[in-house]
Amino acid sequence: MSSSLVDTVADTPFRRLAEQIAGAVVTPSDPDWDVVRQAWNLSNDQRPDVVVVPADAADVSTAVLFARDNALRIVPQGTGHLASPLGDLAGSLLLNTSALRSVEVDAENETVRVGAGVVWGEATGELAQFGLTALAGSSPDVGIAGYMLGGGYSWLARNRGLATSTVTAIDVVTADGRPLHVTADVEPDLFWALRGGGGNTAIVTSISFRVFPIADVYAGMxxxxxxxxxxxxxxxxxxxxxxxxxxxxxxxxVRLPPMPELPDFLRGQSFAAVDGAINAPDDEAEKLLEPLRELGPAIDTFARIPASQLGMIHMDPPTPVPAVGDGMILDDLTPEAIDALLAVAGPEAETHLLAVDLRHLGGAVGVPAPDGGAIDHLPGRFLLYAVGVTPDAESAAAMQVDVDGIRDALAPWANPLDYSNFREVKTDPSRFYSAETLERLRAVKNRYDPDRVIRTSHELF
Incomplete structure (x- = not known):
């Protein structure tokens, strides 16, 4: 670390850490404190004891050992998505992995290795140069590592399964500071746990996964x-x-606010929308869409597009915003369930919600992947997520009421399990895993992090 950066670290133990690493150590006394501690959801006012921005895996190991010596828990975080369940970060070292940004494409073997700070937009752009695509999330600014560790539902999910099942290797630092290269053959229990069990068992520094020779798809809204x-x-x-x-x-x-950056046809408008992708030739895709096109949409953008542009079709915010959201899995969408949804989010409902999404499950995503991880498929017919923008505390409280109202209204059709990447509140781990899987995950946690140094959004205990 440069001497000028070391000089800004006023707290003596943190100064010593700053002298040992190539990255940055930031405390509340530093001018960039409010930037590096920020979660993607601006409603989360994260206040750890210190933030470490490692430049490489060696920095991660040093930070882990420092945290242990100073009785701090470690909170790994790339983009800061899914930060709401963490709550108070007092007594924690926030490990901001956003500087680990390498992207290495192996086009011949159709794999890619990315650093823990890489977001989907960066990786899909690199892959496009080789005519390849990954099972990327619907938002280009979502961090790949967190998305993969929680499961990973993509616009190719029903065709290819969960993204976490494509993972081939993970580089981690364990809770005692050891770097490990984890695969199905090396530390297989840890490899299993990381794929769907979140980052509870080790700190990811890079992740490798399979990609596919798909240059374009028929997609839109x-x-x-x-x-x-x-x-x-x-x-x-x-x-x-x-x-x-x-x-x-x-x-x-969808109820879009009158934001100036939105195009005229979207600004301040409200819609019932269908979006997604069809991995098929144009004629087959168009035939599949005929029943929906017969409804006469006001706008129809479905067409063949580069696979690298799939992150644009869902219209997710491109930058951090303050928001409240939560999700659930639905076993069915009966006429009664539709009526219940319309009552709380339909055209006549008084709601502050920006969007309520129902993503179609089944297909390959509903079938356990061979040699899969802790999450190898998702049950149910639909994956629901409700969200609204909250510029202040008063609006956040009102939004939480509306989000909870969605879950309450659709509770009769809910699956017993939830999808951890879509739960934005502290949730009992039994909501994410079967009893057998949770027992095995806890055993892996106890083996690799018996002192429970690593802290994540959804913990196992």
Whole structure:
């Protein structure tokens, strides 16, 4: 670390750490404190004791040993997505891995290795140069490592399964500071636990996974006036009953704010929307979409696009925002369930929600992957996520009521399990794993982190 940066670290033990690493050590007395401690969701006012921004895996090991010596827990965080369940970070060292940004594409073997700070937009751009694509998330600014560790639902999920099942190797630093290269053959229990069990058992510094020779897909969105939400929801539910696994889509109820950066046709408008991707030739994709096109969407952008542009179709915010959100898995979307959803989020409902998404499950994502990890598939028919923007504490409280109202209204159709990447509140781990899987995850945690130094959004105990 440069002497000028060391000089800014006023706290003596943190100064000693700053002298030992190539990256940065930032405390509340430093001018960039509010930047490096920031989560992606600006509603989360993270206040750890110190933030370490490692430059490499050696820095991570040094930070881990420092944390142990100073009775601090370690909170690894790349982009800061899913920070809400963490709560108070007092007594913690926030390990901001955003500087670990390497992307190494092995086009011949159709794999890629990325650092723990790489976001999907960076990786998909690199892969596109080789005609390759990954099972990327719907937001290009989401960190790959966190997404993969929790499961990973992509626009190719029904065709290819969960992204975590494509992982081939993970480089980690254990809770006692040891670097390990983890594969199915080397530390196999840890490899299993990391794929779906989150970052509870070790700190990821890089992750390697398979990619696919897919240069383009038939994808886009259809927008209908929100007043037609009931009609669209019922038609979409019927359409998905025997839909080809080539199609991975989502139906949404969206209320867009009058933001100047939005195009005129979206600004301040409300829609029932269907978006997603179909990994098939144009004629097959168009035939699959016929029942929805017969509804007469006001806007229809479905067309063949570069696979690297899939992150654009869901219209997720491109930069950090203050928000409240939460999700659940639905076993079914019966007429009664649709009525319940419309009552709390339909055109006549008084709600502050920005969007309620219902992502179609089944297909390859509903089948356990061979040699998969702790999460090898997702049950149910639909993956729901509700979210709203919250510029202040008062709006956040109102938004939480609306988000909870969605979960309450649809509780009769909920699966017993949740998807951890979509739960934004502290949740009992039994909601994410079967009893057998949770027992095995806890055994791995006790083996690799018996003192429970590593702390993540959804803990195992």
């Amino acid at each position: 259809m927008l209908f006036p929100l007043a037609r939400a009931g009609e669209v929801l019922r038609a979409y539910e019927e359409w998905t009953r025997d839909l080809s696994d080539q199609a991975t889509t989502c139906v949404r109820l």
